[in-house]
Amino acid sequence: MNSVSIQIEDFDFAGEWRALRDAVSGEAGAVVAFAGLVRDRFDDQIVRSLFLEHYPGMTERSIERIMTTASTRFGLLAVRVIHRVGELYPGDQVVLVLCAASHRAHAFEACQFVMDYLKTDAIFWKKETSATDAHWVRSTTDDQRRVERWKD
């Protein structure tokens, strides 16, 4: 069970959790979930809202590639990604990554791997509106550095 959804509406964490658990019941010893939330501050600026834009079709495929790589590399039993787009506000959920594996080390690593590559390779553009301005956000060098550690 590998699937990705890009959607405007909020996601039902509990429902996603249950569906994944049911799909891997008995075989999986570990499920790791990551949720990214909109923070109310960024570099000491108060964040009013975040606008996310994607390229339907191409964005999904950019994420599927990451999921497939993670699945193979870490022997995942299931991986699920949901990413929201549109206008989001502090406290809102932006992204959910769920990874199920037999053992916890693999589930943890895979979930980090997916998040690290989402941050650098997934096709999203983010515009941040602060108290004083609005600007398109660039991928950070810290994110670039984090993804390097997965390369041999």
Place this chain on the structure above:
Amino acid sequence: MNSVSIQIEDFDFAGEWRALRDAVSGEAGAVVAFAGLVRDRFDDQIVRSLFLEHYPGMTERSIERIMTTASTRFGLLAVRVIHRVGELYPGDQVVLVLCAASHRAHAFEACQFVMDYLKTDAIFWKKETSATDAHWVRSTTDDQRRVERWKD
């Protein structure tokens, strides 16, 4: 918001998730959840059930110590642990660890730290009933090794 519960009944993942998110809304950028599930196999043996026993009071304190250490070390905004005891079956949820932090690296590390120490230091005894026998499980050397990496 740091709290631990030891309970026989299953936990309400969705409710726990919501409570934690509400507690850290705006400040937190990342929530990592780990759930441990009962597997249907262990060392090629079919697992029929798992019985967990604890020492009320002392077990909670053994977990609180781990949570406090993780909180300080990784600057957590919140950490929540729920551990079930009693008779459990393949597919059942055994343990839930939720960690919220400003940034994802800390949330991921903290959640792994808590799980690694839970596996070695938390006061639980597990008896596994397989198709052929029943025996008390020992902490694995793999778990011991994993906890070593957190020591300076």
Place this chain on the structure above:
Amino acid sequence: MNVHVRLFAQAREAAGAGQIDVLGLSPEADVNELVDRLGGQCGERLHEALRAPGVRAAVNQEIVDCGYRLTDGDEVAFLPRVTGG
């Protein structure tokens, strides 16, 4: 030759539109020629946004380089540097 152009983020804002049909391109037109044509059609601000460092072009959702020869009916997207998820 006609193509359908999709613009995102800074490029979309510069054009004031996310989708633009470009009609009557020369039969041998490549991505470079399309960029110049879009500049002429929509203004210097879009031209600059499409020439900004890191902007990639995709034809029918596959990344191509700027010398890629277009075909009638192609969907051509211009992707400013992504922020990631």
Place this chain on the structure above:
Amino acid sequence: MNVHVRLFAQAREAAGAGQIDVLGLSPEADVNELVDRLGGQCGERLHEALRAPGVRAAVNQEIVDCGYRLTDGDEVAFLPRVTGG
């Protein structure tokens, strides 16, 4: 002197009970003495379980060593090697 004993896992199974009241210990009794007394009271199987490698004693929920001197009313727990969470 009386103490309240709590047993877990293998030790609990060996005794056939999770809680045992031990009455009339000598006023200077330590954990070692309590272990021997429990062996006498509940049988060799429990004695062996309490002497097994890795078993720790806790008095009023604090780990102590086997020479720890008990006080009337103490709760004394014997903790076989834990499996962890």
